[in-house]
Amino acid sequence: xxxxxxxxxxxxxxxxxxxxxxxxxxxxxxxxxxxxxxxxxxxxxxxxxxxxxxxxxxxxxxxxxxxxxxxxxxxxxxxxxxxxxxxxxxxxxxxxxxxxxxxxxxxxxxxxxxxxxxxxxxxxxxxxxxxxxxxxxxxxxxxxxxxxxxxxxxxxxxxxxxxxxxxxxxxxxxxxxxxxxxxxxxxxxxxxxxxxxxxxxxxxxxxxxxxxxxxxxxxxxxxxxxxxxxxxxxxxxxxxxxxxxxxxxxxxxxxxxxxxxxxxxxxxxxxxxxxxxxxxxxxxxxxxxxxxxxxxxxxxxxxxxxxxxxxxxxxxxxxxxxxxxxxxxxxxxxxxxxxxxxxxxxxxxxxxxxxxxxxxxxxxxxxxxxx
Numbered sequence: 001x002x003x004x005x006x007x008x009x010x011x012x013x014x015x016x017x018x019x020x021x022x023x024x025x026x027x028x029x030x031x032x033x034x035x036x037x038x039x040x041x042x043x044x045x046x047x048x049x050x051x052x053x054x055x056x057x058x059x060x061x062x063x064x065x066x067x068x069x070x071x072x073x074x075x076x077x078x079x080x081x082x083x084x085x086x087x088x089x090x091x092x093x094x095x096x097x098x099x100x101x102x103x104x105x106x107x108x109x110x111x112x113x114x115x116x117x118x119x120x121x122x123x124x125x126x127x128x129x130x131x132x133x134x135x136x137x138x139x140x141x142x143x144x145x146x147x148x149x150x151x152x153x154x155x156x157x158x159x160x161x162x163x164x165x166x167x168x169x170x171x172x173x174x175x176x177x178x179x180x181x182x183x184x185x186x187x188x189x190x191x192x193x194x195x196x197x198x199x200x201x202x203x204x205x206x207x208x209x210x211x212x213x214x215x216x217x218x219x220x221x222x223x224x225x226x227x228x229x230x231x232x233x234x235x236x237x238x239x240x241x242x243x244x245x246x247x248x249x250x251x252x253x254x255x256x257x258x259x260x261x262x263x264x265x266x267x268x269x270x271x272x273x274x275x276x277x278x279x280x281x282x283x284x285x286x287x288x289x290x291x292x293x294x295x296x297x298x299x300x301x302x303x304x305x306x307x308x309x310x311x312x313x314x315x316x317x318x319x320x321x322x323x324x325x326x327x328x329x330x331x332x333x334x335x336x337x338x339x340x341x342x343x344x345x346x347x348x349x350x351x352x353x354x355x356x357x358x359x360x361x362x363x364x365x366x367x368x369x370x371x
Contacts, residue, residue: 009083011037012101014065016204020058023098025051035085041066077194079106079178093223096249100202100220104178107198111169114146117285118225118246120218120239121155122232122264129155129232129264132256134162136229139282141168143291148173148225150217151190153183155231155239164192171198171224175217176209215241222246227289229254229279233267240267243276250329250368252288252360254279275361290357313356316341317349321358321369329366
């Protein structure tokens with residue numbers, strides 16, 4: 001009965017079929033198991049009842065799963081399930097508070113080893129928007145980046161196409177199972193990405209897209225990426241959700257301006273007012289991320305952060321930078337108090353460090369040191 005559940009990965013994949021168990025509850029369940037799922041088949045009901053939101057219903061459902069022969073639904077392509085605790089699982093997603101239980105993947109997994117940049121935008125896009133998404137994706141892919149998007153109509157599709165036309169890398173994160181073609185209009189694009197790109201989903205085969213799956217997909221798009229580019233979005237578009245996730249996750253947000261009289265660009269203009277970086281071309285993104293303005297460099301020439309000579313910085317700027325832990329947001333007032341420096345001095349040096357690309361300003365106005 002348990003022959004097919006010899007590994008934590010196999011157990012995790014089975015657990016995906018429990019409706020009561022999402023990423024946050026799985027995290028608590030894993031903690032209750034001391035980091036390994038191998039004790040679950042023999043674990044008492046009390047262990048499940050000790051995890052908020054689970055209890056007897058989840059325990060009974062899991063026992064029923066164990067008690068019947070289970071074969072993963074057939075998929076129309078060769079795919080794999082990568083459990084969150086496996087070495088191959090993307091490190092960036094491990095940093096999320098709601099790390100997915102695992103990822104189903106089909107295609108070139110190695111694309112995730114490249115610097116990833118997300119490009120998202122409106123389904124109801126304009127010709128201008130699609131043209132710019134395709135062009136920016138083309139140039140970023142030529143520079144060695146992997147273009148991450150959601151395979152939606154409009155901007156997402158144009159971004160994937162631009163990367164493919166460049167002969168570069170692209171990853172499509174789906175809001176459904178890998179075996180579900182959504183939207184159906186992207187049948188050909190889906191096949192092209194399967195052939196030379198990467199398809200990803202945290203949802204098991206057979207899961208249809210719905211209002212709950214898209215926000216979960218969006219957090220993975222931003223979570224996988226070093227930065228998120230928004231091209232055409234109204235104030236309430238799904239791309240705004242992705243931008244919010246990016247800000248919360250400490251990823252820089254870039255926005256392409258559009259016509260002021262078009263609602264399809266109102267979201268981008270709001271993001272810019274709130275602190276997103278205005279961009280007009282791929283070179284702006286490469287430069288801001290510290291990868292230079294050249295779009296001919298290969299991935300081995302794209303360092304994570306620009307080289308910075310600490311000794312060349314003013315002493316107070318150096319102290320401020322070294323006081324900031326990577327991944328943590330800091331406000332000028334808090335740094336001023338902790339370092340006993342005047343607020344005006346701290347603000348001036350933060351501006352200098354931002355210009356030097358040693359840190360970036362988040363949408364909430366706080367500063368974060370680059371990793």
